[in-house]
Amino acid sequence: MPKTIIYEAMTEKLEILAPDGTVDEQLLPPLSQEEVLGLYRDMLTLRAFDDKALKLQRQGRMGTWASTLGQEAAQAGLAKNLTRADWLAPTFRESGLMLLFGVPAVNQYAYWKGDEAGSLFPEGVNCLPPSVPIASQLLHAVGIGMALQKKGSDGVAVGFGGDGSTSEGDFHEALNFAGVFGARTLLYVQNNQWAISVPFKRQTAAGSIAQKAHAYGIPGLQVDGNDPFAVYAGTKAALDHIRAGKGAYLVEALTYRMQSHTTADDHTRYRTPEETALWAEREPVRRTRLYLEKKEWWDEQKEAALQEELAAAVEGWVKELEARPAPKPEDMVAFMYQEMPWHLKEQYEFLKAEVKR
Amino acid sequence: MSAAKEQEETKKLTLVQAVQDALRTEMELDERVLVMGEDVGRDGGVFRATEGLLDQFGPERVMDTPLAESGIVGTALGLAVAGFRPVAEIQFMGFVYPAINQLFAHVARFRNRSRGRYPLPMVVRMPYGGGIHPPEHHSESYESLFLNTPGLKVVVPSTPTDAKGLLIQAIREEDPVIFLEPKRIYRAFREEVPSGAYTIPLGELRVAREGSDVTLIAWGAMSRVVLEASEFLVKDGVSAEVLDLRTLNPLDLDGILESVRKTGRAVVVHEAPRNTGFGAEIATLIHERLPLELEAPVARVTGFDCVFPFPMTEEHYLPTRDRVIAAVRKTLDF
Ligand SMILES: Cc1ncc(C[n+]2csc(CCOP(=O)(O)OP(=O)(O)O)c2C)c(N)n1
Ligand SMILES: [Mg+2]
Secondary structure (H helix, E strand, O other): OOOOOOOOOOOEEEOOEOOOOOEOOOOOOOOOHHHHHHHHHHHHHHHHHHHHHHHHHHOOOOOOOOOOOOOHHHHHHHHOOOOOOOEEEOEOOOHHHHHHHOOOHHHHHHHHHOOHHHHOOOOOOOEOOOEOOOOHHHHHHHHHHHHHHHHOOOOOEEEEEEOHHHHOHHHHHHHHHHHHHOOOEEEEEEEOOEEOOEEHHHOOOOOOOHHHHHHHOOOEEEEEOOOHHHHHHHHHHHHHHHHOOOOOEEEEEEOOOOOOOOOOOOHHHOOOHHHHHHHHHHOHHHHHHHHHHHOOOOOHHHHHHHHHHHHHHHHHHHHHHHHOOOOOHHHHHOOOOOOOOHHHHHHHHHHHHHHHO | OOOHHHOOOEEEEOHHHHHHHHHHHHHHHOOOEEEEEOOOOOOOOOOOOOOOHHHHHOOOOEEEOOOOHHHHHHHHHHHHHOOOEEEEEOOOHHHOHHHHHHHHHHHOOHHHHOOOOOOOOOEEEEEEOOOOOOOOOOOOOOHHHHHOOOOOEEEOOOOHHHHHHHHHHHHHOOOOEEEEEEHHHOOOOOEEEEOOOOOOOOOOOEEEEOOOOEEEEEOOHHHHHHHHHHHHHHHOOOOEEEEEOOEEEOOOHHHHHHHHHHHOOEEEEEEEEOOOOHHHHHHHHHHHHOOOOOOOOOEEEEEOOOOOOOHHHHHHHOOOHHHHHHHHHHHHOO
């Protein structure tokens, strides 16, 4: 019997706004001037939020921080497509996206400063606390997507991961469950080229993450993650597909982690200045501004006014952070179960008494 | 310490440098020894425990792996079966869970289920414990998980000299060893460490301080806290004997009993949660073996039965010198 082809696959990459600020008019999503300016503003908001956290960390007023510098388009472009009916299962790298989704800055600053109460988000913001164990949260997003599908909800669950996360078994189990159960889930991988010191090519022998979707029977797409239009248009197409009840989707956003992995890391140990310089030219804010200026929608004056406004907003967040009451040591045992069993009651009383002494 | 007598040269090293020195020393002596894990190569490990090894031994022997703990431990097993001696690094104990299936379902059982055909000479290193104010999942101390899994040896050094000698011995063992490194004291102090290869046998505790009134039992970072308490107790006229267990499985039960027979009192200190922590096992062993020699019940100073707290309250979680002293007083006043 002759051999037959049982599968052939093709994976697309979407790029719209080039690093020099030129766009592919054919692919440009129909966004109004106001919406485009909104995206730019969102990206700068993320940058200000991130930059302040890094500064606070250096001053000893913040714990470890995982910077989103360079990943603003990958986060703001997706956030623009999300609604209050949607759910997020983020990692430690999604602080900017969470901010745009409605997780207050002060919650996130408090979390990273080292207060558990920071991850108690306001009612109506369907966002799980950020997950540190790599890839684990992707399965949560699939479970939520399965629930949304069963309930006939309009919402979509978005599970996040980095390039490194795609090596864990949980990543593959998430894609597989999402496919098998037709979960209302977007699996969104920000491929920022590095997992701490390990380059992308050490995570997989495949050329992309997006192409892995084929093996699980769901669609996959790669977008230029430093291009807010490509991220917006690509994730919109994926979300439309999911919202129409057609099942899960994998989107890979190609971006770059411009900072060290976290404030505890030193990226100069394993990256060349040539590489970081190359990506600095491709970063998202710069190209968006070039585009806006070409369109004559933006100028130095508007930029200065926005920067001033953001600086004030950031100062407000820091004030909120520093006005929070210190966490109580005894609370470490208070939230473990619905009711405290005898041994935790004993430990609660011990901690309370010890603090008083 | 075998062979140590022949050593003339020493180097002043921190605990984490001693780990690195042990790896290098043994890799130079034995070509079968491999190092693998996340960020162990180019970065030299997030704590620098494998610094310089990639340059010296190349990528065939020092492997930056994909980000997958089950993959790391599962392939280490295969490498061990096929003749290598892998030393796998799990970046933090809190990230070992994806590898638990491999560790518990296979690594711990391979010798037994192959009736000795496939022993596993492999080491799984991991920094453990609190005290460095990191984000979530970076402070766990779940040695009990491994101690409750028959088939794994469990080692926890607390000094640079012990770290090097114990790690070399762990690599030379014919059984899998979980090697727990107290990251809180990775760089707390330096010690003159013999330059060449030497080993410290597994299953021998170290008397860190001799005393006669009470036996303080600890391991890892808690050994330092207990030592500090013992120094403080001297001012009150209390002579505490401090035992640094070094190996939790096999346990030096004779060494523990010898000390408690002398003092009649014991306090076990660990930062792991109290409930079914290893302190419970040690206390039970002492009570079973020395029911008539004890002047007071064995006391425990431990972490709490909760998720390890975030940085702003973490210092309230960890056993402190004062909590150890209070437990000693209670034992003396019994
Ligand atoms: C299960 C697990 N293993 C190891 C770690 C330690 N760790 C934290 S972040 C990280 C790299 C993550 O890389 P990637 O998924 O690409 O995300 P990025 O940090 O680049 O956003 C590692 C190894 C962890 N948090 N969880
Ligand atoms: Mg990455």
